[in-house]
Amino acid sequence: MTETIHRLEHLLESGSDYISNSAESELNKKPSPEKWSKKEILGHLIDSGINNLQRFTEIQFENKPYSIRKYDQNELVIANNYKNAETKEVLAFWLSVNNRILNVIKQQTEKTLNYKIDLNNGTLTDLRFLITDYVDHMEHHLNQIKK
Numbered sequence: 760m761t762e763t764i765h766r767l768e769h770l771l772e773s774g775s776d777y778i779s780n781s782a783e784s785e786l787n788k789k790p791s792p793e794k795w796s797k798k799e800i801l802g803h804l805i806d807s808g809i810n811n812l813q814r815f816t817e818i819q820f821e822n823k824p825y826s827i828r829k830y831d832q833n834e835l836v837i838a839n840n841y842k843n844a845e846t847k848e849v850l851a852f853w854l855s856v857n858n859r860i861l862n863v864i865k866q867q868t869e870k871t872l873n874y875k876i877d878l879n880n881g882t883l884t885d886l887r888f889l890i891t892d893y894v895d896h897m898e899h900h901l902n903q904i905k906k
Contacts (some may be wrong), residue, residue, distance in 0.1 A: 811865065873885050
């Protein structure tokens with residue numbers, strides 16, 4: 760888990776640096792009408808962070824296997840109106856939720872990392888997988904933002 764923690768810390772630092780040094784016009788530009796802008800992708804990462812923070816904490820006390828509740832990514836990006844939000848506020852929120860996630864991840868033990876999770880698609884996995892998948896997901900979207 761140490762490597763995953765270091766990856767997340769690096770992603771937060773590099774993502775923050777990139778967003779902070781990007782022109783507002785670049786962050787708001789949509790590659791096509793149905794695609795997200797870079798700011799909206801960052802907003803999606805906030806929504807992902809909120810949902811995963813809830814998962815990472817609820818699994819500590821809920822019945823196992825813990826069942827994942829799905830969420831509508833596109834509708835959340837629209838409902839949160841990230842395209843019209845202040846970039847500084849979106850960036851600060853993304854950093855804040857992920858710093859909380861980092862703290863939660865750092866508290867995990869071998870026992871808690873093995874807590875079972877039902878992905879609701881017939882797959883049973885564990886908290887370790889969910890955390891690693893979250894960091895992989897963030898890396899994927901930050902690479903889209905940095906293009």
